[in-house]
Amino acid sequence: MQILLAQPRGFCAGVVRAIDIVEKALDRYQAPVYVRHEIVHNRHVVDRLRGKGAVFVEDLSEIPAGSVTIFSAHGVARSVQEEAKLRQLPTLDATCPLVTKVHVQGRRYAKGGRDLVLVGHAGHAEVVGTMGQIDAPIHLVSTVEDVEGLPIDPDKPIAYITQTTLSVDDTRSIIAALHARFSDVEGPDVSEICYATQNRQTAVRALARTSDLLIVVGARNSSNSSRLREIGDEMGVPSYLVDDGDGVDPAWLEGVSTVGLTAGASAPDELVQSVIAALGRIRPVEVRTLDGVEEKVEFSLPPELRHPVATPESVE
Structure with missing residues (x-):
């Protein structure tokens, strides 16, 4: 056979970066470090990191005061970031840079006065984080049929952003439906998504x-x-x-x-x-x-983790 x-x-590079952040945080700060949500959606990865001393939680209230806290690759809402500041939790952000790019695009479109449409799946961690990163109303659509039900005037300027892990073909169909229904549409090309x-x-x-x-x-x-x-x-x-x-x-x-x-x-x-x-x-x-694309993309670590931990030998 x-x-x-x-x-x-x-x-992918975003997952490699997120896992590296947890492992380097454990090296630098020692166990335990706390991770809000699964760092990536894979039980084997999570269990391996848990074995090294990472503690995975769904709510910041589960994290002891002063503990190093990592936000998962999917991103978090601003309210989570603000709660961490209020609790004075030292944080490391493992949000994939391509997810952060979506947040930046969304804020720019909203600031320009466009009604914002997010193509994604309700309840997914990335969608929850994206909707909580933009201070403007967001309409969530998952299908072409959802586009038809949007309560927006067809002549009103709109913009779309997308969850990074969707079917490219489904996303392309939804974007086409937005262009068919609305007269003024802005958004990234499918090739820019991820x-x-x-x-x-x-x-x-x-x-x-x-x-x-x-x-x-x-x-x-x-x-x-x-x-x-x-x-x-x-x-x-x-x-x-x-x-x-x-x-x-x-x-x-x-x-x-x-x-x-x-x-x-x-x-x-x-x-x-x-x-x-x-x-x-x-x-x-x-x-x-099979032959295929060889990916060479790398994303840099947060500044706090870019340099190796000093040891007595390296100091001498």
Whole structure:
């Protein structure tokens, strides 16, 4: 059985940065450090960091006074930032720079007097954070049908921003619906939304064209991982989302000669390897990586963490 690996797959630069922030904070400040919300949506990553001394909470009230506090890659509302200041919690912001870019765009559009539309999924951590970062009313839409129901005059100037982990095709359709309904629309091109989301979705389309079965490694609550599985389904390929190799069902492989394998942006490569191992226990496998984009994007750490911790030896 042949296993085809998507290129790219797995960690993006925003996820790498967020995990680095937690690990370097543990090195610099010692355990425990507190993280509001899962740093990224992956149980294995969270459990590994928890084992090193990170404590994950959903509310700042759970954090002892004076404790180092990290905001997750998804971003937080300004009210959370202000509460941390009031409680005098030393904070590190692991918000993905591309999510921060969305916040900046939204504030600029709102300041220009445009009604603001956010394309995203209600309740997702990134959407909650974005809506709380902009001091203006925001209309949330998830589908083309939602656009038709917007309570905005068609002649009023509007602008849109988007959640970074959406299906690129769905987002493109919603943007087209906004342009069809409203006469004055501003917003970023789909190509500006998130390089990692686009690259992984493009790669999974290429993978699905040559696979009998698609397996996506990622968490159930990972929006970008779920989109990858949905793309496979849309292309007519049986597609499954698994946490790791333990999620592989041998029954999926009946009549299958080629398995396409990819991973969401918050899934580490060792989980991909665990799926390969699980498939190899069912049937002999040959693994090949498809051609694709090689990502070289890197995001800098917060200033507080850019320099190594001084040791007695380095001081002498």
